[in-house]
Amino acid sequence: MRDGVSARDDILRDVRRAVGEARRPVDVPRDYRRERVVEAATVDLFAERVADYRAEVVRCSLDEVEARIAAALPPHAQVVVPDGLPWAVPGAVPDDRLTPAHLDGLDGVVTGATVGIAETGTIVLSHGPGEGRRAITLVPDLHVCVVRADQVVAGVPDAIRLLDPTRPTTWISGPSATSDIELDRVEGVHGPRTLLVILAG
Amino acid sequence: MVTCLNDALFPDAAKAVVRLLHRLGVDVEFPEGQTCCGQPMVNTGYVEEAVPVVRNFVDAFAGYDAVVTPSGSCAGCVRHQHAIVGRRSGDVALQERIAETSPRVYELSEFLVDVLGVEDVGASFPHTVTYHPTCHSLRLLGVGDRPTRLLSQVRGLRLRELPQASECCGFGGTFAVKNADTSVAMGSDKARHVRESGAEVLVAGDSSCLMHIGGLLGRQRSGVRVMHLAEVLAST
Amino acid sequence: MTSTFVGMPAFPEAARTALGDSQLRANLAHATSTIRAKRARVVGEVDDWEQLRLAGAAVKDDVLLHLDEHLVRLEEALTANGAVVHWARDAEEACAVVAEVARSHGVDEVVKVKSMATAEIELNEHLEALGIAAWETDLAELIVQLGEDLPSHILVPAIHRNRAEIRQIFTDRMAAAGRPAPDDLTDEPARLAEAARLHLREKFLRAKVGVSGANFAVADSGTLVVVESEGNGRMCLTLPEVLVSVVGIEKVLPTWSDLEVFLQLLPRSSTGERMNPYTSTWAGVQPGDGPQEVHVVLLDNGRTRALADEVGRQALRCIRCSACLNVCPVYERTGGHSYGSVYPGPIGAILNPLLRGVGTDEQTDSLPYASSLCGACYEVCPVRIDIPSVLVDLRAQVVDAPRGGIPKPEAVALQAAAAAFSSAARMSLAEKVSGFAGRLLGWQLGRRGRTSLRRIPGPGAGWTDARDAPLPAAESFRSWWKRTGGRDA
Ligand code: SF4
Numbered sequence: 001m002r003d004g005v006s007a008r009d010d011i012l013r014d015v016r017r018a019v020g021e022a023r024r025p026v027d028v029p030r031d032y033r034r035e036r037v038v039e040a041a042t043v044d045l046f047a048e049r050v051a052d053y054r055a056e057v058v059r060c061s062l063d064e065v066e067a068r069i070a071a072a073l074p075p076h077a078q079v080v081v082p083d084g085l086p087w088a089v090p091g092a093v094p095d096d097r098l099t100p101a102h103l104d105g106l107d108g109v110v111t112g113a114t115v116g117i118a119e120t121g122t123i124v125l126s127h128g129p130g131e132g133r134r135a136i137t138l139v140p141d142l143h144v145c146v147v148r149a150d151q152v153v154a155g156v157p158d159a160i161r162l163l164d165p166t167r168p169t170t171w172i173s174g175p176s177a178t179s180d181i182e183l184d185r186v187e188g189v190h191g192p193r194t195l196l197v198i199l200a201g
Numbered sequence: 202m203v204t205c206l207n208d209a210l211f212p213d214a215a216k217a218v219v220r221l222l223h224r225l226g227v228d229v230e231f232p233e234g235q236t237c238c239g240q241p242m243v244n245t246g247y248v249e250e251a252v253p254v255v256r257n258f259v260d261a262f263a264g265y266d267a268v269v270t271p272s273g274s275c276a277g278c279v280r281h282q283h284a285i286v287g288r289r290s291g292d293v294a295l296q297e298r299i300a301e302t303s304p305r306v307y308e309l310s311e312f313l314v315d316v317l318g319v320e321d322v323g324a325s326f327p328h329t330v331t332y333h334p335t336c337h338s339l340r341l342l343g344v345g346d347r348p349t350r351l352l353s354q355v356r357g358l359r360l361r362e363l364p365q366a367s368e369c370c371g372f373g374g375t376f377a378v379k380n381a382d383t384s385v386a387m388g389s390d391k392a393r394h395v396r397e398s399g400a401e402v403l404v405a406g407d408s409s410c411l412m413h414i415g416g417l418l419g420r421q422r423s424g425v426r427v428m429h430l431a432e433v434l435a436s437t
Numbered sequence: 438m439t440s441t442f443v444g445m446p447a448f449p450e451a452a453r454t455a456l457g458d459s460q461l462r463a464n465l466a467h468a469t470s471t472i473r474a475k476r477a478r479v480v481g482e483v484d485d486w487e488q489l490r491l492a493g494a495a496v497k498d499d500v501l502l503h504l505d506e507h508l509v510r511l512e513e514a515l516t517a518n519g520a521v522v523h524w525a526r527d528a529e530e531a532c533a534v535v536a537e538v539a540r541s542h543g544v545d546e547v548v549k550v551k552s553m554a555t556a557e558i559e560l561n562e563h564l565e566a567l568g569i570a571a572w573e574t575d576l577a578e579l580i581v582q583l584g585e586d587l588p589s590h591i592l593v594p595a596i597h598r599n600r601a602e603i604r605q606i607f608t609d610r611m612a613a614a615g616r617p618a619p620d621d622l623t624d625e626p627a628r629l630a631e632a633a634r635l636h637l638r639e640k641f642l643r644a645k646v647g648v649s650g651a652n653f654a655v656a657d658s659g660t661l662v663v664v665e666s667e668g669n670g671r672m673c674l675t676l677p678e679v680l681v682s683v684v685g686i687e688k689v690l691p692t693w694s695d696l697e698v699f700l701q702l703l704p705r706s707s708t709g710e711r712m713n714p715y716t717s718t719w720a721g722v723q724p725g726d727g728p729q730e731v732h733v734v735l736l737d738n739g740r741t742r743a744l745a746d747e748v749g750r751q752a753l754r755c756i757r758c759s760a761c762l763n764v765c766p767v768y769e770r771t772g773g774h775s776y777g778s779v780y781p782g783p784i785g786a787i788l789n790p791l792l793r794g795v796g797t798d799e800q801t802d803s804l805p806y807a808s809s810l811c812g813a814c815y816e817v818c819p820v821r822i823d824i825p826s827v828l829v830d831l832r833a834q835v836v837d838a839p840r841g842g843i844p845k846p847e848a849v850a851l852q853a854a855a856a857a858f859s860s861a862a863r864m865s866l867a868e869k870v871s872g873f874a875g876r877l878l879g880w881q882l883g884r885r886g887r888t889s890l891r892r893i894p895g896p897g898a899g900w901t902d903a904r905d906a907p908l909p910a911a912e913s914f915r916s917w918w919k920r921t922g923g924r925d926a
Pocket of ligand 1: 591706754755756757758759760761762784814817818819820821822
């Protein structure tokens with residue numbers, strides 16, 4: 001409150017004054033590509049673009065997933081796994097409300113994903129069953145992420161349509177990176193420095 | 202429309218336009234009432250002062266099929282800024298007359314390629330040349346490769362690529378004086394690229410930019426000459 | 438309004454100092470040319486780029502012209518999602534909200550995601566005065582904070598620093614702020630990033646309160662979006678118990694599906710990547726996941742003033758990608774500090790005057806002139822902000838602000854020119870005079886027949902300090918035409 005008027009009322013009043021007679025409906029031209037069919041090449045493109053970010057990509061059939069996960073983890077690694085992960089993971093530590101410090105002491109994390117975007121090489125997690133809360137895919141240094149081929153879509157609009165805006169989402173395009181030193185990309189800052197994607201099916 | 206700058210400082214560029222258009226069979230007139238497009242005022246913020254200048258412009262050029270100018274910048278001002286000046290004047294009649302004249306104003310290469318439909322203007326200029334696409338011709342008008350298409354048809358002319366061609370030379374009208382240090386820093390880099398191109402002659406479609414780059418090339422005693430596009434196209 | 442760096446001189450003077458710093462110019466030229474090439478490559482591979490730009494501009498225009506409705510919807514959705522919504526008219530009110538949240542949890546430190554809004558309101562300085570340390574966690578922000586420096590770029594605030602300088606800052610300053618830099622630190626970017634990782638990790642793990650901005654705020658779902666690279670954003674948004682986000686009121690998007698446009702435009706325009714490494718979205722409080730107390734501060738701080746400007750309001754479409762900085766030939770040479778604000782470059786040259794208003798201080802009024810109007814910024818802007826047109830309009834506002842007072846010498850000169858140009862007769866008289874003066878001057882220099890001048894005394898000296906000036910022609914075109922009718926061309 002300032003002079004008895006709330007900031008909210010003041011700002012809304014100032015907005016209305018500022019717009020004044022200019023208020024009018026604006027047509028948004030949506031003739032960019034909104035919906036695209038997924039073909040076999042889309043999945044190849046996804047693999048290629050994920051690898052472009054210097055993430056490691058392993059392709060396999062659906063029944064090879066567990067073996068690939070096991071092969072991806074260092075020996076005796078302790079890895080956190082979310083509830084609902086459909087694959088068995090050696091050295092699994094269930095996410096039992098682990099503290100950030102505890103997570104920092106683990107070697108990695110294994111999760112599934114919600115969507116893969118081919119054009120941008122992006123994986124989107126929406127942190128439900130099989131993906132877990134946000135912290136578990138953030139603090140450990142290795143993230144093994146299983147994406148099924150049938151989860152891959154062509155472009156960003158296709159992904160947006162599949163996602164629920166009320167859920168937290170994390171869009172991951174390669175390992176953590178920075179361009180802050182002379183605008184050159186360097187992998188590996190605060191998020192997992194190694195991202196390994198198992199593309200199954 | 203010869204533009205105020207060409208009129209007083211670079212009449213040869215304007216004469217070259219006359220010579221070139223005559224050669225192509227165009228009936229050329231120079232409405233003597235013309236002065237300036239008003240850009241120096243508008244771009245410095247003196248829109249109010251530009252109103253009588255623009256009024257004078259539409260008076261001078263009313264009734265012509267096409268108004269041709271050897272300046273991307275002046276053509277850009279007419280096509281993009283006269284309407285702004287018109288609105289500021291509050292004079293509806295002036296706004297209507299601006300709407301009539303503005304679209305008929307062409308930069309030289311647009312007129313040659315789009316209106317006359319020629320790319321080979323029958324010129325001969327046996328020199329090594331590099332072309333600087335001035336910002337207003339490139340980005341405001343979108344003349345694209347018209348000038349280089351015209352140049353590539355000139356007999357004997359060897360066209361060299363200008364490194365980082367699309368970067369501004371730093372003239373910018375009032376900017377050259379108000380921010381002289383930055384303007385010179387930009388122009389020096391442009392002059393360096395011109396020298397690196399190995400050309401004997403730098404060609405552009407705006408005398409203002411040429412004056413700026415030429416002034417720097419001159420100070421650096423580079424030996425590179427600057428010429429307006431019209432002068433090259435008029436050479437035989 | 439606190440978005441000017443204290444005591445900054447007007448642009449031309451600040452630029453002069455910067456131009457003299459050859460290290461700075463080399464750093465900037467290297468960095469901007471790298472990013473320009475990357476952007477051009479990834480934009481070039483999108484065949485519907487122009488359609489996306491048109492859609493992006495239109496969505497933002499729609500937002501701005503109905504901003505009150507969208508803000509009310511955003512507030513409702515956020516509240517329904519368990520967030521606490523605050524409104525702040527200015528920097529002071531916004532800082533007070535953040536300080537109050539921190540104080541209510543008894544903390545003496547917060548961790549921060551890089552955010553232009555919090556830089557604009559100088560939140561760190563405000564919190565520091567209250568004994569609360571605000572740790573910047575973005576690598577470039579960390580470099581600026583440790584170096585007690587000022588930001589000089591929207592995306593990469595430490596763009597003016599090269600790797601050797603960064604190593605020095607880390608070695609000298611990290612210890613005082615927490616975990617020291619490793620003894621054997623080199624200037625390899627990967628080693629520098631590693632040093633930042635180690636230094637900041639202890640701060641992330643113990644932080645109770647996180648502070649962020651937002652790139653977008655979706656009205657219909659109450660979802661905020663942060664786009665980043667390093668994962669420091671995810672750390673701040675996820676690990677603390679409490680999160681406060683300071684969001685400019687123009688950041689609203691009507692619907693979740695509008696993100697399909699902006700999540701394509703922003704990464705390619707800013708870092709020149711197909712997609713930035715991490716994007717986080719969250720809708721208020723998510724039980725069992727992330728902060729359980731979430732605040733959102735909706736910030737005006739001059740935005741409604743900018744919104745009232747018919748020509749300038751398009752600046753509020755800006756998504757802070759910094760593409761306009763990277764292509765700007767003025768920015769590349771003068772650097773960001775010359776603009777005296779957290780918003781430098783072409784967007785800064787319009788946004789600062791629009792947020793603060795013109796006609797009050799010389800520094801702000803100098804910004805619309807800090808451009809050659811080359812138009813490179815407009816060409817790359819993902820939301821098609823016609824920066825050159827806004828610059829020209831703001832120049833008119835600068836000129837108009839003191840009308841009626843004592844005219845500046847520039848006004849006298851341009852008014853005289855306008856008077857001459859408003860009639861051909863007057864113009865030809867003026868030409869005769871100047872032609873005569875030019876010839877006289879040439880003769881005095883003892884160089885008859887010269888066509889250029891090495892030095893003009895008086896106000897023209899700014900030109901001839903480094904450039905030769907042409908002499909007026911002996912015969913103007915006008916006189917030639919009169920004499921010949923154009924026949925002996
Ligand atoms: S003005 Fe346009 S190009 Fe510049 S930062 Fe904003 S959105 Fe990007």
